[in-house]
Amino acid sequence: MTKSPNSVSSSYKTHLSSEDKPWIEIQERVRYSETDKMGVAHNKNYLEWFELGRTEFCRQKGIPYKQIEQKGYYLVVGEAFCRYRKPLRYDEEFIIRIVLEQVAPKKVVFKYALLTKEERKIVASGYTVHVVTNARAEVCSLPPEILEKIKA
Amino acid sequence: MTKSPNSVSSSYKTHLSSEDKPWIEIQERVRYSETDKMGVAHNKNYLEWFELGRTEFCRQKGIPYKQIEQKGYYLVVGEAFCRYRKPLRYDEEFIIRIVLEQVAPKKVVFKYALLTKEERKIVASGYTVHVVTNARAEVCSLPPEILEKIKA
Amino acid sequence: MTKSPNSVSSSYKTHLSSEDKPWIEIQERVRYSETDKMGVAHNKNYLEWFELGRTEFCRQKGIPYKQIEQKGYYLVVGEAFCRYRKPLRYDEEFIIRIVLEQVAPKKVVFKYALLTKEERKIVASGYTVHVVTNARAEVCSLPPEILEKIKA
Amino acid sequence: MTKSPNSVSSSYKTHLSSEDKPWIEIQERVRYSETDKMGVAHNKNYLEWFELGRTEFCRQKGIPYKQIEQKGYYLVVGEAFCRYRKPLRYDEEFIIRIVLEQVAPKKVVFKYALLTKEERKIVASGYTVHVVTNARAEVCSLPPEILEKIKA
Numbered sequence: 377m378t379k380s381p382n383s384v385s386s387s388y389k390t391h392l393s394s395e396d397k398p399w400i401e402i403q404e405r406v407r408y409s410e411t412d413k414m415g416v417a418h419n420k421n422y423l424e425w426f427e428l429g430r431t432e433f434c435r436q437k438g439i440p441y442k443q444i445e446q447k448g449y450y451l452v453v454g455e456a457f458c459r460y461r462k463p464l465r466y467d468e469e470f471i472i473r474i475v476l477e478q479v480a481p482k483k484v485v486f487k488y489a490l491l492t493k494e495e496r497k498i499v500a501s502g503y504t505v506h507v508v509t510n511a512r513a514e515v516c517s518l519p520p521e522i523l524e525k526i527k528a
Numbered sequence: 529m530t531k532s533p534n535s536v537s538s539s540y541k542t543h544l545s546s547e548d549k550p551w552i553e554i555q556e557r558v559r560y561s562e563t564d565k566m567g568v569a570h571n572k573n574y575l576e577w578f579e580l581g582r583t584e585f586c587r588q589k590g591i592p593y594k595q596i597e598q599k600g601y602y603l604v605v606g607e608a609f610c611r612y613r614k615p616l617r618y619d620e621e622f623i624i625r626i627v628l629e630q631v632a633p634k635k636v637v638f639k640y641a642l643l644t645k646e647e648r649k650i651v652a653s654g655y656t657v658h659v660v661t662n663a664r665a666e667v668c669s670l671p672p673e674i675l676e677k678i679k680a
Numbered sequence: 681m682t683k684s685p686n687s688v689s690s691s692y693k694t695h696l697s698s699e700d701k702p703w704i705e706i707q708e709r710v711r712y713s714e715t716d717k718m719g720v721a722h723n724k725n726y727l728e729w730f731e732l733g734r735t736e737f738c739r740q741k742g743i744p745y746k747q748i749e750q751k752g753y754y755l756v757v758g759e760a761f762c763r764y765r766k767p768l769r770y771d772e773e774f775i776i777r778i779v780l781e782q783v784a785p786k787k788v789v790f791k792y793a794l795l796t797k798e799e800r801k802i803v804a805s806g807y808t809v810h811v812v813t814n815a816r817a818e819v820c821s822l823p824p825e826i827l828e829k830i831k832a
Numbered sequence: 833m834t835k836s837p838n839s840v841s842s843s844y845k846t847h848l849s850s851e852d853k854p855w856i857e858i859q860e861r862v863r864y865s866e867t868d869k870m871g872v873a874h875n876k877n878y879l880e881w882f883e884l885g886r887t888e889f890c891r892q893k894g895i896p897y898k899q900i901e902q903k904g905y906y907l908v909v910g911e912a913f914c915r916y917r918k919p920l921r922y923d924e925e926f927i928i929r930i931v932l933e934q935v936a937p938k939k940v941v942f943k944y945a946l947l948t949k950e951e952r953k954i955v956a957s958g959y960t961v962h963v964v965t966n967a968r969a970e971v972c973s974l975p976p977e978i979l980e981k982i983k984a
Binding site for chain 3: 415
Binding site: 718723724725727728731754756757758759760761762763764767817 | 880
């Protein structure tokens, strides 16, 4: 039923590791509504936090994601993976680190790490694979002016 | 930052494929609040739907997840993966199919497929890897009476 | 900062009480992700459950809300109120009862009660006031064919 | 089914209006996952934003809500009301203004206004009524040391 995320895995070997790539970081805090009865942040929120990271990544590259959509392009999530290592608790501050792992006209891969604020211990890590589409949900290519900014 | 989910991938080769395993299915409908401005269900909801599937799987095996927690055991999510193939729209009915891919005293792996209701086309697929812990978040083993029921 | 919901309150005195109006009921179950660290369903989910109720109300009246939007009309939420009486817990089944309290071409008011499944005790109650708009978010009137069905 | 929120409404007349009370403000941004297919923030998120406001209010008063719970007290939501005036869109920055409208050992009322960032136009307003309970969900009184800080 599931496909192993080969494209991403293989890129670990053949390309520079993402640790060598520039990243950006943002800081967030766990909301009360994001906890569950286990007393920790619920697993689905991590995908929301990854998305916050992408939004800030694009903004810092000078091309807010809102503008990408206004120009008629969508980075549709094709795959999402998260590995949960340590729980996050209500009101805890944490860091979201975002790396652009791979970018091609029709495909973008982001990688993420969540870190504790003080000790910078890894709380979670993951990636999302995006397919570029137009407003009619057809696969298409990002125009050069957007590609250049994201890669910059 | 991310680890390729080897344990799961390798199990595809050495074990019977999950297509041969018994599955259970439940039916759900996309809530308005689960859509986003792209007009389709937001990616984080799939992890919530996987969880609904696990809840029903345990119930049908005669050991509701609520009871597992009441006995002091937790199936903490260690990894989650989802591949999104087709969008789901507001009010659309769909099927969640759940398979118990792997079960050991300290680890449980579920696999999921989301299908359109009528044509049974695959909308999404994924898996979650769970670590068994006690109420103090220490890794422990599921007792035989729970293991037997889940495996049955 | 807040306006007391006079229109709704006054309708209690001058109109038939909603207890005399026909209602519809649907059954739901608390999702794990809907609980918070207090161990009970988080307050924001009640607004989502109210919405599930509206969706089913319209469907049972023969005019699914999806179709209302496809015809270019939106029932935008202008006010929402909830009174929380008893907590709901993970996996608990409950009833959502929906009443059409008031309907006019440009305004619709729904009232809701959440009940325990077995003993029918009130868990929560509330209302939502909706303004009718077109796709450009301008206030407009529902056409007679939709009004008739909702009122029926 | 619903009770008109008299206690709050009547307090408007007999007490100083909340506009005279000190407020605190925080700034937030609409997340992509908080939008719905109408293209604007979904109504349930406003209750989550009110909660973010309460969390910051308590922190700024020197008694983080996390500590209140650690001491064994819970501010359980008994009523929530929101009036939605203008939509909020993806990535839009907005202000949450929080006022402590009423405080008694067993009951706390917060009022909220959401404002556009630049022009300070009111986007939404509302209130929440809280009942003080202990860990066994029994109504109880906040101890003086917490009361003093919240009122300060």
